Amino acid sequence: MTTWKDFADLKAARKLEELARSPYNLARPDSLPPERIAEYKASACGFDLLYAAQRINDSVLAALQELADEAGLLEQYEAMRRGAVMNRIVGHASEERQVLHTACRDVFSDAPLAPEATAQAEEQLARLKSFLADVDSGAVCNEQGETFTTMLQVGIGGSDLGPRALYLALEKYRLPGRKAAFIANVDPDDAAAVLAGLDLSRTLINVVSKSGSTLETRTNEELARAALAEAGLNPARHLVAVTGAGSPMDDPAKYLASFHMHDYIGGRYSATSMVGGVTLGFALGYDAFIELLRGAHEMDKAAEEQDIRSNLPLLMALLGIWNRNFLGCNTVAVLPYSQALLRFPAHLQQCDMESNGKQVSRLGSPVTWKTGPIVWGEPGTNGQHAFYQLLHQGAEIVPAEFIGFRRSQHGRDITVNGTTSQQKLVANMLAQSLAMAQGREHDNPNKCFSGNRPSSVLIGEQLTPYAMGALLALYENRIALQGFCWNINSFDQEGVQLGKVLADRLLGAMAGVQELSPDAPESSLLKAAGMV
Known part of the structure; x- marks a missing residue:
């Protein structure tokens, strides 16, 4: 390179x-x-x-x-697509990951540039196609034997913005009797408003988190589970997961179906993976999602x-x-x-x-x-x-x-x-x-x-x-x-992490499980905001 x-x-x-x-x-x-x-x-x-x-x-x-x-921009672009480790800073600890979101749409190539990653994408597409066929046929249905008409995607950041933007852009092409909805913000009013507008008995809830531990997503998942339980529904019959292999969410006992996302696909570049594919495939149809991938693949080649x-x-x-x-x-x-x-x-x-x-x-x-x-x-x-x-x-x-x-x-x-x-x-x-x-x-x-x-x-x-x-x-x-x-690393997001660390400290103090110094800025902010 x-x-x-x-x-x-x-x-x-x-x-x-x-x-x-x-x-x-x-x-x-x-x-x-x-x-x-x-x-x-x-x-x-x-x-x-x-x-x-x-x-x-x-x-x-x-x-x-x-x-x-x-x-050497095109050389770097080709190296990225072939699986070079692009997510790194020389001489410093970094994620040291490949960047292979393009492999998700290299499925149309006779000679994929990153064959292993593309094979994994093909495996997930086959799993999605089978799952959607079961939904269409009624083999996957609710406890009353009724088909599902809505998929609610629960995720945040790259697990929400891209899929939501694509769904809204292509809503005209959705299948008859199908639609999608989204919850991202941890604001409980957002979740409450979205859930109130759904027939939960005919809704599949798609929880998306690579780590399986994203705080906002897990919180909103629990709100959705509680809403299902209040409606007398079994959450295990209504929830699917898109997560990393081996994550806490990769649990068939808790989810009707699970799909995998990989470390080499960053969240904001993940809309053409299963992060976008499951909901878009449900609402628009498998063939429409394949066409979206085809367009992305052609632009990758361009x-x-x-x-x-x-x-x-x-x-x-x-x-x-x-x-x-x-x-x-x-x-x-x-x-x-x-x-x-x-x-x-x-x-x-x-x-x-x-x-x-x-x-x-x-x-x-x-x-x-x-x-x-x-x-x-x-x-x-x-x-x-x-x-x-x-x-x-x-x-x-x-x-x-x-x-x-x-x-x-x-x-x-x-x-x-x-x-x-x-x-x-x-x-x-x-x-x-x-x-x-x-x-x-x-x-x-x-x-x-x-x-x-x-x-x-x-x-x-x-x-x-x-x-x-x-x-x-x-x-x-x-x-x-x-x-x-x-010459920067476009594939990490360290700037996001500091706020998460400080939020965890504040939440620990609010929950009474972490003691903060009375003189700490966190203590003063909580007091000034009327939260303690």
């Missing part, structure tokens, strides 16, 4: 610093001629990326290609292309690095013009910020360059009537990534003033990209738009299971490639 190189040592970075002193001016009257818009377009897996509204020119693209080559102009994940990664490290943009807005992608930005928040929110390089030294940006977003056109004011005229420059589709999912539309609702949706998306780029001069300074604000438009034909899989893998690979370039 290519020797890891610090970002600050890359020669191409120096060239990009020079180019960033006079970046392309999008606000010029002639900044977006037809030939630029046509040339600055890349395609893969049914998606077109329109990036003419980025502050780049051919010289910047050439330097970004040099950056990718010098950092990420192997050497030329950045032909490699969507790599191109998006490098455009993000240009905006972050050389144009000084601290945040990026992901703006889907599809209501079905309501929770996709929330999933990307975790996937990106938990992956690349790091300040130590893989060589064990503090970084001297900016790493992951703040990622956020909401669907358009709603967002246009909310926070777009800042995007257009705020003092902070926020690069935008628009996502849209030419056709709606349901195909139920109406023509008003000569255009359909879907046409209006896409027109608004394209107009926002143009407005941010070109701005507007005006004698009244309050009506003046400076423009020169970068954005890209990612547009597909229709949001199908295949398209959703490709979109998911596009961003997963974009995030990993950026981490490789910044």
